Amino acid sequence: MSVKSYRAAIREALEHEMQRDPDVVLIGQDLAGGAGGGGEDDAWGGPMAVTKGLVGKFGRERVLDTPVSEAASIGAAVGAAAAGLRPVAELMFCDFIGVCCDQILNQAAKYRYTFGGQDQVPLTIRTTIGAGQQLGSQHSQALYPLFSYFPGLKVVVPATAYDAKGLLATAIRDNDPVIFCEHRLLYRLREDVPDESYTIPFGEARIVEEGGDVTVVALSRMVHVAAEAVRALREDGIDCDLIDPRTTTPLDTDTIFDSVEATGRLVIVDEAGPRCGTASDIAAIVAEEMFNALRAPIRRVTPPYAPVPAAPELERSYVPDASRIIAAVRSVMER
Amino acid sequence: MNEGITPLLMPRWGVDMTEGKVVRWLVGEGAAVHANTELVEVESEKAVAPVEAGAESVLRRRIAPEGVMVPVGGLLGVLAPNGVADADIEAFVQAFAAPKQSVAAMPTQDETVTALGQSLRLLSFGAGDPPLLLAHGFGGDRRGWSLVQSELARQRRVISVDLPGHGDSSKTIASASPEFFRDILLALMDALGLARVHLVGHSWGGVLAMAVAEQAPQRVASLTLIGTAGQETPVEANYIRDFLDAARRAEVKTVLQRLFADPAMVSREMVEQVLRFKRIEAADDALRKIAVMSHEASRRPDPAAAPSVPTQIIAGREDRICPLGENFTPPQGVVLHLLDRVGHMPHLEAPAKVASLINAHVSAASAP
Amino acid sequence: MTELSTPYAPSREGLRGAYRTMRRIRCFEERLHAEFAAGRVPSSVHLYAGQEASAAAICAHLGAQDYLHNTHRAHGPAIARGADLIAITKEIYLRAGGLCQGKGGSPHLHDARLRLIGANGGVGSGAALACGSALAIRHRQENGVAVALLGDGACNQGVVSESFNLASVWKLPVVFAIENNGYAEATATSYAIAGDNLAARGPAFGMPSTRVDGADYFAVHEAAGVAIECARSGGGPSLVEIMAPRFYGHYEGDAQKYRAPGEVAELRRTRDCLTRLRQRMIDEYQFSTAEIDAMDAEIGVDIDRAFAEAAAAPPPDPALLMRDIYADRSGL
CATH class of the missing domain: 2.40.50.100 (RNA polymerase II/Efflux pump adaptor protein, barrel-sandwich hybrid domain)
Structure with a gap:
């Protein structure tokens, strides 16, 4: 056990899985950071420095730098997975899904189903999400709801270093395509993480706090923002259950239902947008299944229905903060 | 000013x-x-x-x-x-006055010691030898003693250890046999320069403690067995299997609840801690090997019928995991404390009582 | 017997097999055309008639370790790769017992055991998937190749150019076999292909490249042989552009009014790969007309049986709707 960053925990999972299974290969831009220049090898170790050091351990045959060609490289990863490898492809920003949608949403997601179950596609796509770095509208989105729309994909949104390591190991060993969404603002977050290899099953939410007055469901970085709100509310005598689903497909509805059954109040905090997003999805499921348990309308705390702006002042008002969560919780407590 | x-x-x-x-x-x-x-x-x-x-x-x-x-x-x-x-x-x-030392802030040391090639994590509390050495049960770790450790440390040094395969010690175990774990405890005493200790063992840890007392009675000043009376104590047949196979939070919670007289004792943190431990592959592997070996060992006749060191047994009347049975009578010279409304985890369910029983037993054994 | 100088000259036995394959494809597609016109085919189909030499010649070089990535004009290559004719027909009819259990349909004919990979809805993605197959082959040191069949239309997809580049950068054992039938749906290559020459794109990506007449089985056999051997021996990817006429519309029901009057009739008269192959087998390989006619008759029986079984097959089990969405259902 030692204190590790979210970034280091992800790197450790990659390393363990590459040691464990020779069919695990990494595919992405600048992973070996990069190939072909006259200078230092492994200078970058990936655009997010997550894969630093791996090319030295596993060689260029297993850490494959790609041209700037998301469609071809993600497509190749799908083909390699269907042919029996366990590729881990890196899509630098989830926003870039625009140039490789067909590979993910049509090829990876539907390969097994379309061909009548003859194959499996054990592919992991690591991608990054989230606002907060003034990167603007095309480098800051939290697009995981888009992936969850498609049956055939599994979607992971880890909020902590411990969860990131265990869930990535599960993703790589899983026999289906998994989209693993890393929030860039969490890379430096540090906590105790076992040095040994471990896995965390998909579809099991983490109960971050137990309170009993209000159920707060939050995802990815919003778990930490919600935790701040929950602490402040506790000082005012409002005790919240805080639930982090950890995976949006599969979604652990049981844990959410159990909590809502007891509290009768639900606030969902999501960095994805307010339309067709995860918050809307969870709200719809709870409204349908648990209507009689609800004592107040469900509240969603999400960004506005707008692209992500770059200026810090605008971006700060885009991303949900603790005060908005506190206000939402208070509003459901009034009912 | x-x-x-x-x-x-x-x-x-x-x-x-x-x-x-x-x-x-x-x-x-x-x-x-x-x-x-x-x-x-x-x-x-x-x-x-x-x-x-x-x-x-x-x-x-x-x-x-x-x-x-x-x-x-x-x-x-x-x-x-x-x-x-x-x-x-x-x-x-x-x-500015330095903070006053409280019980919680007593000199503590979280250290790692190597014994028989295995890295062992241990926590020392308090001062005064011979110390108490605490051995946790199957699937447990040193943190399981947290509710009694401070109280025990008022009188002497208390050392709780993560046995191999558990807690923060080596997860890859050299052997799963009870003899190996007995020898680990003896090697740990050697490594710490301890001629004698007061041994406390819970459940499987109690079986190991008893084995140490048989092997080297001169090194055991007293023995406290919690939730077990030794190798012959029947273990609820499905518990170990269910514990090993529980993979998700709800399953682990249900299994852990069987340990306690009051299922509400099983907190979210406890479940999370057990899950985090069990999910480490090497730990799961170690547990499965230990389970097999312990199962085989339990079929042997109990050689510890008459221990040669002062021994007490602390058990819960509602223990469903290692029930002592209506007709259980302890071997001659062994004192049995059966606690009401307590299950298999007396040191968590009745910590004050357990601490005072251990302190009293140790004092009596230490008296000239 | 004629001596041919290249190492890729087909043997007499090879020709017998190729002819059977091509005739089987032609008969199958003609029968399907008639069945469709009679309203008995439940989905959209794209016929391969006219292009048979391409699939037959490529598959003549492929072994069990090799991958063939198909296009939506899928029936011919599936037959050439050796997929079960009855299972193919049942799949086109969307019945139980189809290659994909009735969940894929005509464009998605797929047989994992034969490493025959079904086509992509948005054309061109097969080029990228084939790079992945090739990567796996190389990783496992299987001495195999991946062939990506692509239409001329698909070549205008960005992913295809990306895949040309990626395959070349990674020196993958891939062959991009472009079946240029002159039309992307209804739009002619003369309009949609800048430069009107897809083979010319190969050198731009550092790949050997060639263009051959798809009506000439021997030419395709040789070009495919060179490209596949190059990939198999570690020489990296190549591109082969096969100029293959399309005898029917883009899909069945296509009135083809965008084609010049008499165009198809002229193609059938002058550029029919089957007629040409038959003639060369008789002229240069001492096959008798009776021998070839006997092969034709035998194939007709197989096809009748496949269509009869498909027409009589039950629909898929309703439970299949929710089956095989995931391989691991844990937590779902």
Whole structure:
């Protein structure tokens, strides 16, 4: 056990899985950071420095730098997975899904189903999400709801270093395509993480706090923002259950239902947008299944229905903060 | 005179924290700071995090150098507006009283020792030899003693160890046999230079403690068995299997509830801790091997019918895992304490009672 | 017997097999055309008639370790790769017992055991998937190749150019076999292909490249042989552009009014790969007309049986709707 960053925990999972299974290969831009220049090898170790050091351990045959060609490289990863490898492809920003949608949403997601179950596609796509770095509208989105729309994909949104390591190991060993969404603002977050290899099953939410007055469901970085709100509310005598689903497909509805059954109040905090997003999805499921348990309308705390702006002042008002969560919780407590 | 002077103290993050390490200062002396300016990075056993100023002021002094351990409540630095004179700050620092040692802040040491090639993590509390050595049960770890450890440490040193395959010790075990674990405990005593200890073992740890007492009675000043009376105690047939196979939170919770007379004792944190441990593959592998070997061992006749060291047994009347049975009579010379409304986890279900029984037993055994 | 100088000259036995394959494809597609016109085919189909030499010649070089990535004009290559004719027909009819259990349909004919990979809805993605197959082959040191069949239309997809580049950068054992039938749906290559020459794109990506007449089985056999051997021996990817006429519309029901009057009739008269192959087998390989006619008759029986079984097959089990969405259902 030692204190590790979210970034280091992800790197450790990659390393363990590459040691464990020779069919695990990494595919992405600048992973070996990069190939072909006259200078230092492994200078970058990936655009997010997550894969630093791996090319030295596993060689260029297993850490494959790609041209700037998301469609071809993600497509190749799908083909390699269907042919029996366990590729881990890196899509630098989830926003870039625009140039490789067909590979993910049509090829990876539907390969097994379309061909009548003859194959499996054990592919992991690591991608990054989230606002907060003034990167603007095309480098800051939290697009995981888009992936969850498609049956055939599994979607992971880890909020902590411990969860990131265990869930990535599960993703790589899983026999289906998994989209693993890393929030860039969490890379430096540090906590105790076992040095040994471990896995965390998909579809099991983490109960971050137990309170009993209000159920707060939050995802990815919003778990930490919600935790701040929950602490402040506790000082005012409002005790919240805080639930982090950890995976949006599969979604652990049981844990959410159990909590809502007891509290009768639900606030969902999501960095994805307010339309067709995860918050809307969870709200719809709870409204349908648990209507009689609800004592107040469900509240969603999400960004506005707008692209992500770059200026810090605008971006700060885009991303949900603790005060908005506190206000939402208070509003459901009034009912 | 001290108006406007605010001490910057080592925070306490969680009940386990007694001290923290100053990793690095983030702000220089003389810097104006806001309430949420991060001043210094501190490392506890569980996390590295910054300490914030808390109010608008100026960082006048950095007292604790980088890299040193500072007890909880110890002085890290001094904040005061520029109007406060240097002499006043100096006087404040001189007059600052070091935090008084509480039971929780007694000298503790979390250390790693190598025995028989296995890395063992242990926690020492208090002072005074021969110490108490605490051996946890199957699937447990040193943290399971947290409710009794402080109380026991009032009288003497208390050492709790993570056995191989458990807690923060080596997960890859050299052997799964009870003899190996018996020898681990003896090798640990050697490594720590301990001629004699008072041994306490819970459940499987109790079986191991008993084996140590048989093998080397001269090194065991007293023996306390919790939730077991030795190898012949029947273990509820499905418990070990169910514990091993429980993969998800709800399953683990249900299994753990069988350990307690009151299922409400099973907290979310306890479930999370067990899950985190069980999910480490090497740990799961070790547990499965131990389970097989213990199962085989339990079919042998009990050689410890008449222990040669002062022995007591503490058990819950509602223990469903290792029930002693209506007709159980302890071997001659062994005292049995059956606790009401307690299951298989007396040290968690009735910690005050268990601590006082151990303290009394140790005192009696230590009397000339 | 004629001596041919290249190492890729087909043997007499090879020709017998190729002719059977091509005739089987032609008969199958003609029958399907008639069945469709009679309203008995439940989905959209794209016929391969006219292009048979391409699939037959490529598959003549492929072994069990090799991958063939198909296009939506899928029936011919599936037959050439050796997929079960009855299972193919049942899949086109969307019945139980189809290659994909009735969940894929005509464009997605797929047989994992034969490493025959079904086509992509948005054309061109097969080029990228084939790079992945090739990567796996190389990783496992299987001495195999991946062939990506692509239409001329698909070559205008960005992913295809990306895949040309990626395959070349990674020196993958891939062959990009472009079946240029002159039309992307209804739009002619003369309009949609800048430069009107897809083979010219190969050298731009550092790949050997060639263009051959798809009506000439021997030419395709040789070009495919060179490219596949190059990939198999570690020489990296190549591109082969096969100029293959399309005898029917883009899909069945296409009135083809965008084609010049008499165009198809002229193609059938002058550029029919089957007629040409038959003639050369008789002229240069001492096959008798009776021998070839006997092969034709035998194939007709197989096809009748496949269509009869498909027409009589039950629909898929309703439970299949929710089956095989995931391989691991844990937590779902």
